Amino acid sequence: MDNGRLLLQAIKSHPRERVPRLIYADWLEENGQPERAQFIRLNTTQEMTTNNTERAVSARQANQIEKKYKSFWCQPGLNPKDVEYRDGMPFLHIEADRFLRDIETILVNHPDIIGVNIINDLLEANLTEQAARSPLLANFNQLAFSGFYRPTDELIGVLVQNPALAQVTHLSFPFPEISDAGAQAIAQCHYLSVLTSLTIMRRRALTPEGFVALSSGIYSDSLEHLSYSMCYLSDNHIRAIAEDGPKLPNLKTLDLSLSWSTRTGLVSIASSTRLPSSTTLEISGINGLRFTGTIEDLRTALASRWRFGGENYRN
Numbered sequence: 121m122d123n124g125r126l127l128l129q130a131i132k133s134h135p136r137e138r139v140p141r142l143i144y145a146d147w148l149e150e151n152g153q154p155e156r157a158q159f160i161r162l163n164t165t166q167e168m169t170t171n172n173t174e175r176a177v178s179a180r181q182a183n184q185i186e187k188k189y190k191s192f193w194c195q196p197g198l199n200p201k202d203v204e205y206r207d208g209m210p211f212l213h214i215e216a217d218r219f220l221r222d223i224e225t226i227l228v229n230h231p232d233i234i235g236v237n238i239i240n241d242l243l244e245a246n247l248t249e250q251a252a253r254s255p256l257l258a259n260f261n262q263l264a265f266s267g268f269y270r271p272t273d274e275l276i277g278v279l280v281q282n283p284a285l286a287q288v289t290h291l292s293f294p295f296p297e298i299s300d301a302g303a304q305a306i307a308q309c310h311y312l313s314v315l316t317s318l319t320i321m322r323r324r325a326l327t328p329e330g331f332v333a334l335s336s337g338i339y340s341d342s343l344e345h346l347s348y349s350m351c352y353l354s355d356n357h358i359r360a361i362a363e364d365g366p367k368l369p370n371l372k373t374l375d376l377s378l379s380w381s382t383r384t385g386l387v388s389i390a391s392s393t394r395l396p397s398s399t400t401l402e403i404s405g406i407n408g409l410r411f412t413g414t415i416e417d418l419r420t421a422l423a424s425r426w427r428f429g430g431e432n433y434r435n
Contacts, residue, residue, distance in 0.1 A: 123147060128232055131209070135234070135261045135289050136316065138164050141208065156193065159185045163208030182208075196229055197222070209234040211262060216240060216247040223256055235262025235290065240275075249278045258284035264292035264319075273302035280309035288312065292319035300330035307337030315339035319347040326351070328360035336365035343368055347375035358385035362392035371396055376403040386411065390419045 127147055130140040141160055149157035162182040166175050186205060193210070194200045202213045210233045214223070219238055227233065236257075240248045248265065252275055257263060263285075265275060272293060279285070291312070296302075303326060306312070318334060320326075326334075331353070335346055346368070348361075358381055374395065379385070381403055389401060397416040404410040411418060 124151065125231055132234065132259070132261055132287060138167065145208075155185055155189050159189075159205075160208035163205070167207065194230075197226060198230065206234065206262065211235045211237070213237045213239060216251045219251045220247060220254070223254075227256070227259055231259075233260070235260045235264070237264040237266055237292075240265060240267030245275075249275055252279040253282060255282075255284050257282060258287060261287055262290035262292075263288050264290075264294065265296075266292075266294040272296040272298050273305075276302045276305050280305050280311070283311055285309065285311035287314070289314055290317040290319075291315055292317075292321075294319070294321045296320065296322075298326060298330075300327055300333065303330040303333045307333045310338055312337065312339050314342060316342050317345040317347075318343065319345075319349070320351065321347070322350045328357045328364075331357055332360050332364045335361060335368060340366050340368055342370060344370050344372045345375075346371060346373070348379075349375045349377040351376075351379070353379040353381065353385075355380070355382055355385040355388070359388040362388040362394060365394065367394050368399075369396065371399045373400045373402070376401070379403060379405050380407075381405045381409060382407070386418060387422065389415060390422050 124144070124147055127140060127144040131144060134140055141164055145157040145160040145164075148154075148160070159182055162178045162185070165178040166182070169175050169178070190200045190203070194203055198212070204211050204213070210230065212226070212230075212233050212235070214236055216238050219236065223236075238248065238251050248267075252265070265272070265279075276298065288311075291306075298320065306318075315337070316339075318339075320331075320334060331348060331351075335343065351357075353361075353376060358376065358379065361376075382405070386403070386409075389395065389403075392415070395415055397414065397419075399415050400413065401415055401418060402412050411421070413421070
């Protein structure tokens with residue numbers, strides 16, 4: 121294995137650490153890819169700096185490099201429209217049938233891909249389940265299943281038995297058909313012990329207990345980002361998420377966008393002993409309510425004269 125692949129292995133083994141990416145950037149520059157190296161450094165700078173001006177400059181420069189070189193980086197075999205970059209590393213959107221047919225070859229040509237979104241085919245649901253069984257998922261830290269597969273519980277039942285999940289830190293199910301049983305299966309999957317980010321979108325069938333289960337899995341101590349965006353959560357759902365289950369000591373962000381929340385739900389979050397005060401909360405309700413800030417900011421806002429009817433708060 122050459123040094124480049126060893127460095128990529130280090131990046132995938134330590135996805136939250138910046139140093140392996142910066143060392144890989146140096147290796148790329150030494151091996152004739154200065155633009156790719158600078159792109160990774162600029163993305164890393166955006167993560168490291170707290171200066172908004174510096175972050176904006178780095179983002180603009182990175183976007184310019186991406187626009188100029190993305191088509192070249194995707195050769196051979198990838199459509200640039202199917203690739204996005206996360207922390208400077210490629211993330212691939214791919215249909216289930218193509219994943220099964222081509223992913224091994226794609227990884228030979230593009231070993232730096234850190235994650236995949238496997239797009240489900242309504243007419244070929246069995247292909248998605250085959251993809252969920254693939255040992256090649258071990259090559260990725262970030263994994264998503266999107267599209268209109270029904271029912272997702274069956275897919276989850278297959279997925280959670282795959283040892284290849286042991287390296288997955290980001291798991292996402294946009295627009296799923298998940299029941300409480302599926303939520304429990306995810307929470308109890310012992311292969312997901314290093315999970316740091318969980319996203320569930322547009323799931324109205326889950327009960328409050330189901331949402332609590334998702335945040336109470338084997339990964340609860342490592343969970344940093346939890347998103348229930350577009351799930352239309354009621355105050356009862358939000359109260360359960362805030363109060364029930366084990367503490368989430370490392371939670372940095374909680375996204376409850378597009379909920380049915382009222383002041384009652386916000387009070388539950390502000391009173392929570394489960395969620396760290398430093399957690400950044402994004403919550404919006406269809407009644408016009410919107411709050412962005414830390415839970416500590418929320419407590420301050422509730423103690424002030426801020427009125428909730430159709431007004432916004434942003435720290």
